[in-house]
Amino acid sequence: MSAPVRLLLCDDHAVVRAGLRALLSSAEGIEVVGEAGSGEEALAIAARVRPDVVLMDLQLGEGMDGVTATRRLTAGEPAPRVLVLTMFDTDADITRAIEAGATGYLLKAERPEELFAAIRSAASGRTALSAPVADRLMARMRSPRPTLSDREHDILGQLARGLGNREIARALFISEATVKTHLGRIYGKLGVETRAGAVAVAKERRLLR
Numbered sequence: 001m002s003a004p005v006r007l008l009l010c011d012d013h014a015v016v017r018a019g020l021r022a023l024l025s026s027a028e029g030i031e032v033v034g035e036a037g038s039g040e041e042a043l044a045i046a047a048r049v050r051p052d053v054v055l056m057d058l059q060l061g062e063g064m065d066g067v068t069a070t071r072r073l074t075a076g077e078p079a080p081r082v083l084v085l086t087m088f089d090t091d092a093d094i095t096r097a098i099e100a101g102a103t104g105y106l107l108k109a110e111r112p113e114e115l116f117a118a119i120r121s122a123a124s125g126r127t128a129l130s131a132p133v134a135d136r137l138m139a140r141m142r143s144p145r146p147t148l149s150d151r152e153h154d155i156l157g158q159l160a161r162g163l164g165n166r167e168i169a170r171a172l173f174i175s176e177a178t179v180k181t182h183l184g185r186i187y188g189k190l191g192v193e194t195r196a197g198a199v200a201v202a203k204e205r206r207l208l209r
Contacts, residue, residue, distance in 0.1 A: 004031040005120060006033045007024065007053050007054075008032075008035070008046055008053070008055070010035075010037075010054055010055065010060070011037070011055075011057040014037065020032075020055065024116075026112075027112075029120065030119055039066065046073055046076070046080060050078065052123045053103075054070075054083070055083050056069060056083065056084050056102070057084075066097070067096045067100045068100075070097060070101055070102050071100040074100065075101070079101075082100075084104065085107075085108060087109075089107055089130075092194060092201065094136060095204050099204065103122045104121065105130065105133045106128065107132065107133065114130075152189075155186065156186060156198065156207065157208060159199055165180060183195075183198075
């Protein structure tokens with residue numbers, strides 16, 4: 001009989017962690033070896049207990065978010081597999097998590113059996129995606145590449161450098177109002193709502209010059 005999958009839970013809500021632990025206690029071949037309430041705590045505990053899989057929430061309150069924690073965990077040695085479990089399924093969230101190294105992306109509405117199967121798949125290095133997430137990724141792959149104007153490309157490039165609206169306006173010799181207008185158009189074309197989302201999608205689709 002193979003060794004059980006060693007699992008670390010990371011969610012900032014103690015009630016959610018308790019519910020997951022109780023649920024997973026009934027899953028054959030899965031052993032919860034630790035709980036973390038923050039990204040920082042997840043890194044510290046993972047270094048100590050060496051989990052095979054980390055079940056990671058994206059929104060972790062103050063401090064390090066789930067995407068940053070995922071990137072740090074998967075860059076370690078040995079690196080656990082990270083399986084995102086969240087309520088959020090926006091294109092930007094999915095893109096950022098996968099780019100950070102997540103092996104899978106599940107929604108909290110999953111049935112228990114699907115969660116168990118996804119954990120086992122992640123431990124084996126196989127990708128595990130909720131059906132709605134897989135559908136979104138397929139739709140994006142089928143959609144034509146967005147066409148950005150030269151000015152929008154310029155602003156996107158400045159965004160990727162981490163500049164704020166005022167700094168972008170100074171760098172491109174335009175007004176802040178013009179920057180905001182262009183940002184609104186960029187968000188619309190890329191299907192995102194945040195600056196980080198715009199940069200993540202731009203990198204994914206190789207839109208940065």
